[in-house]
Amino acid sequence: MNLGQRMAINFMYKIILFPTIIFGAGALLPSQIHYSSWIPPLLLSGFFILIGLFADETILPMFGNEKATIQGALFMTGATWVLPFLVPGNGVTLLGAAATGLSLGMVEYGMHGWLLKQRKTSL
Numbered sequence: 001m002n003l004g005q006r007m008a009i010n011f012m013y014k015i016i017l018f019p020t021i022i023f024g025a026g027a028l029l030p031s032q033i034h035y036s037s038w039i040p041p042l043l044l045s046g047f048f049i050l051i052g053l054f055a056d057e058t059i060l061p062m063f064g065n066e067k068a069t070i071q072g073a074l075f076m077t078g079a080t081w082v083l084p085f086l087v088p089g090n091g092v093t094l095l096g097a098a099a100t101g102l103s104l105g106m107v108e109y110g111m112h113g114w115l116l117k118q119r120k121t122s123l
Contacts, residue, residue, distance in 0.1 A: 001118040007053055014052055015098060017107050019045040022080075025100040032096030036089035041116055045085060048104065050077055065112045073105025 022041045026033040052072065060068040061066050080111035084090040092100075 001121065003057065004116055006115060007057070010053060010056055010111065011049065013111055014049045018048050018052075018104065021103050021107065022048075022100060023095065025103060029096050029099060032093045032099065034091040036087070040083060040087050040090050044080065047079065049113065051075075052108070056112065060112055060115060061119060063114060069105050069109045069112055072108055073101045075101075076104045077101025 005100050020040060022045050026035055026041060034074075040082065055068070059071065062068075063071070077097045078102065081092055082102045100113055
């Protein structure tokens with residue numbers, strides 16, 4: 001599978017799961033996560049998708065699935081926690097950010113495994 005095909009499938013995977021998890025975390029943990037509207041979590045999803053598409057083709061092959069997933073989950077936790085400081089009117093506790101980041105990391109772990117397998121078969 002070539003780079004374009006991998007990125008297209010990765011994009012489709014992320015565009016479905018990232019917003020679902022981010023919006024879902026807000027719905028399941030209303031005392032930990034509050035968004036002022038639908039725009040901040042959508043922008044957060046888009047930011048993670050954009051970064052993830054490039055990181056999955058650069059960081060992932062360099063560090064492997066476990067390290068890359070941990071790095072990504074920590075990054076997404078930090079970015080989610082920082083959101084209220086950058087966009088007033090939103091509220092995310094550290095626990096809410098960690099739940100979001102860990103959930104995103106868990107779904108990424110599976111995708112990372114698939115991406116690494118596809119890279120090996122295309123070489």
